[in-house]
Amino acid sequence: MFRTALRNVLAHKARLLMTVFAVMLGVTFVTGSLVYGDSQKQAAVDRASAGYDRISLNVSPNSVPGAPPATLDARTATSLAEVPGVAAAAGRVNGFAAVADREGRLLGSADFRKGGNFAPGKDGKDPAYAFTEGSGPVDGKAVALDEASAAKGGYRVGDTVRVGTSTGAESYRLSGVFRTDASKLSSGGSLVLFDDATAQRLYLEPGRYTDIEITAAPGTDTTQLLARVEAVIPKDSTAVTGAFLARLQANRASSGSDTMSQIMVGFAAVALFVATFLISNTFTMLVSRRTRELALMRAVGATRKQVRRILLTESVLVGLVASVAGILAGTGVAALLQALFSSADSPDAPLTLLPSTVIIALVVGTVLPVIAAWVPVRRAMAIPPVAALGAAEPAAPAHAGSLRTRIGAALLLTGAAATLYGALAADGDARTVIGLGAALTLTGAIGLIPLLSQPFTALLRPLLLRYSPVHGDLAARNTVRDPRRTGATAAALAIALALASGLSVLGASATQYLDGATTRDITADYLVQAPSGGQRMTPATAEPLKKLTGATYSPLNQSTEYQIGGVRSVLTGVDPAAIGRLLRYEVTAGSLDSLAQGKVAVADYKARANGWKVGQSLPVKRLDQQGELTIGAIYRADEQSKVLPSITAPDSLVARFDSTPHTDSIVVATAGGPGRAQHASVVKALGDNPALSVLDKEAIRSEDTSGIGNQLNIFYALLSMALMIAALGIANTLAMSVLERRKEIGTLRALGLDRAGVTRMIRIEALLVGALGAAVGTVMGVFTGWALGNTLQESVAGYALVIPWGRLALGVLLALAGALLASLWPARRAAGVDIPAATAAQ
Structure with a gap:
């Protein structure tokens, strides 16, 4: 049986290649997804742990929760340098430092703008930094900058660099450009080095360090050195090895990469699900085409069990060959994904092919073909040999009362009902219910696609007949000839388009x-904010804006720890005379002018939750201070707004309870409105400080929405894998369909249909299948996107459904383009059919 199976596999080269191709696609994208996710995870781990091999020991003070950060003094560093076996003990200082390019744009990502100290040893070098240009700073007038930031900012050694820290902004001469490892500089960040004294002045106190790095002398045992160091350091500090720090950072990076790994596994599952339809469709066509061959084997004495074993053995052989090819191709896909998603800020990620990935790929590549072949094999074995020998092309119509149709309808109705319930109930488990309902709905729709193919084709038939009466009619008939095959081919497209459409609706x-x-609440021209981890703004930060002629401004001074009417609250102090022209207050009761009288204005959601009304006086308490305030206005606000506060108070009222409020942001309106000159004047008035961002509405919009756009682009790119599988599935299905219909195509050619006509017919068939899958998928995606979005409306005021017609249309066009491209090779093969040979075929 094995020899027979091998002979059958090798006897039909074209059939073999198309079957291998179908299985290989599934293995390729499963492997590609897993290899890409593992490679990114390994790269993050390698980068996070890099550099700690140069650190023998690290000494750091023990932090007390709620207390200011602890430090170490210079005497500790001196004592450690004298411990036997210590080659050097470098005190380190860390803090925030912002650098802008020549156009004023901040360098580095928000959470990784750092400053540190250059700590040279006796040889004048700091082992943590390798200088590519110039040297480290040796006085308070110079700084050094990491290589990537210097290149982005357009800075060279000798240039003047403006650096902002938590204490303000100063100009320095650039003394050098350096490279370093991840222990000092995170991927995508920026790092500024100061000399020792300057760094201590800016971040700590003279003679203080954040931690101390120890380098062991050659030949020193780290364990013994650790014991000697622990005997010297203060009791409230801890010494650990560099190897321990490397493991700690690697574990953190691994945990942080788990989300990406889960996403990639999810997309691998989607790709596998889509590929299953392709593989099943291919084997169904394959067994159907060999019905007469199998019947002949039965007629000459082979039992059903033997024939079944031959076919399943063939599927295993095909699966093994396809698995190996898919693993190789999947590794290439992972390399392509890295090239597409890589950036200057992302860590290098050498391809990582784990044994588990190989095992998964082999299992997928061999088990799926066996499962896919099982149903058509059983169906073929149920046909009596005599009936099969005399059969023409067996049709497989989808009847309205068939079990498949009934199950599909039940799943569709159940899923739709569950999705609607989840969307309208909007309770705590609503999204889980919607997710399950959407899965059932999509599964039911896939089961009904064979039935839907007939009315869908009938709907488009008049358009096809107008475009091409003969070829359109032939294509429409061929499409509905085998609804199950059409449905299985279109289902792959439907899955990809459903996910893409749902994401588009939610994203838009x-x-x-x-x-x-944010932007609808701001009537001012600019919003001034401090980057994450940067300068702590105070009311005094806005004082320099007084010198701007015609400018109106107000800091938003947040003050916490209030108990107002027994309710924990936050007050935001503003300038009563200016705030009405800077923020859009939609007052529903009272008047905003009451702020000038010492009263407060309350957001409607805050007032509604606590039963507060205009004119009501409430007791207020903060720490050991007590008083009373009166509500003078209630305004409509979104609880998620970044600028409109829950309680707006005059700054004089806040100052009575809190002498050091935190200024969250400053809103500024200039005399001439927004513009390049006005922006420059605001920046200059604030001291040309890179640690302060001056944002216009477009910058605010871009900053708030860029994260969603970037994530959607990654998801779209990953979903394109499923779309590619679906398109290639159309190509494979059409190619095998051409093999089945050689006699029919030859007859049409003999009756006068030219090569161009055959090509057009096949292309129209592909477009019909593509349109069916795109229509079902888009409808399902919009429905699911609406349902998930509806659960947010209760908790997120102002959220509304947006149908991104342009993106949806683009998705449909891409599906149709993919289907058309997929038809090129089958159409060419059909056009090249030899007429005499085809018409003579049995």
Whole structure:
């Protein structure tokens, strides 16, 4: 049986290649997804742990929760340098430092703008930094900059660099450009080095360090050195090895990469699900085409069991060959994904092919073909040999009362009902219910696609007949000839388009909401903010804006720890005379002018939750201070707004309870409105400080929505894998269909249909299948996107459904283009059919 199976596999080269191709596609994208995810995870781990091999020991003070960060003094560093076996003990200082390029744009990502100290040893070098240009700073007038930031900012040694820290901004001469490892500089970040004294002045106190790095002398045992160091360091500090720090950072990076790994596994599952339809469709066509051959084997004495074993053995052989090819191709796909998603800020990620990935790929490549072949084999074995020998092309119509149709309808109705319930109930488990309902709905729709293919084709038939009466009619008939095959081919496209459409709806709705949640509340020209981890703004930060002629401004001074009417609250102090012209207050009761009288204005959601009304006086308490305040106005606000506070108070009222409020942001309106000159004047008035961002509405919009856009682009790119599988599935299905219909195509050619006509007919068939899958998938995606978005409306005021017609249309066009491209090779093969040989075939 094995020899017979091998002979059958090798006897039909074209059939073999198309079957291998179908299985290989599934293995390719499963392997590609897993290899890409593992490679990114390994790269993050390698980068996070890099550099700690140069650190023998690290000494750091023990931090007390709620207390200021602890430090170490210079005497500790001196004592450690004298411990036997210690080659050097370098005190380190860390803090925030912001550098802008020549156009004023901040360098580095928000959470990784750092400053540190250059700590040279006796040889004048700091082992943590390798200088590519110049040297480290040796006085308070110079700084050094990491290589990537210097290149982005356009800085060379000798240039003047403006650096902002938590204490303000100063100009320095660039003394050098360096490279370093991840222990000092995170991927995508920026690092500024100061000399020792300057770094201590800016971040700590003279003679203090954040931690101390120890380098062991050659030949020193680290364990013994650790014991000697622990005997010297203060009791409230800890010494650990560099190897321990490397493991700690690697574990953190691994945990942080788990989300990407889960996403990649999810997309691998989607790709596998889509590929299953392709593989099943291919084997169904394959067994159907060999019905007469199998019947002949039965007629000459082979039992059903033997024939079944031959076919399943063939599927295993095909699966093994396809698995190996898919693993190789999948590794190439992972390399392509890295090239597409890589950036200057992302770590290098050498391809990582784990044994588990190989095992999964082999299992997928061999088990799926066996499962896919099982149903058509059983169906073929149920046909009596005599009937099969005399059969023409067996049709497989989808009847309205068939078991498949009934199950599909039940799943569709159940899933739709569950999705609607989840969307309208909007309770805590709503999204889980919607997810399950959407899965059932999509599964049911896939089961009904064979039935839907007939009315869908009938709907488009008049358009096809107008475009091409003969070829359109032939294509429409061929499409509905085998609805199951058409449905299975279109189902792959439907899955990809459903996911893409759902993401598009959610992304467009969230983008519009985030845009409106901030920009609609600002009538000022600019919003001044401090980057994450940067300068702590105070009311005094806004004082320099007084010298701007015609400018109106107000800091938003947040003050916490209030108990107002027994309710924990936050007050935001503003300038009562200016705030009405800077923020859009939609007052629903009272008047905003009451702020000038010492009263407060409350957001409607805050007032509604606590039963507060205009004119009501409430007791207020903060720490050991007590008083009373009166509500003078209630205004409509979005709880998620970044600028409109829950309680707006005059700054004089806040100052009574809190002498050091935190200024969250400053809103500024200039005399001439927004513009390049006005922006420059605001920046200059604030001291040309890179640690302060001056954002216009477009910059705010871009900052708030860029994250969603970037994530959607990655998801779209990953979903394109499923779309590619679906398109290639159309190509494979059409190619095998051409093999089945050689006699029919030859007859049509003999009756006068030219090569161009055959090509057009095949292309129209592909477009019909593509349109069916795109239509079902888009409808399912929009429905699911609406349902998920509806659960946000209760908790997120202002969220509304947005249908991104342009993106949806683009998705449909891409599906049709993919289907058309997929038809090129089958159409060419059909056009090249030899007429005499085809018409003579049995």
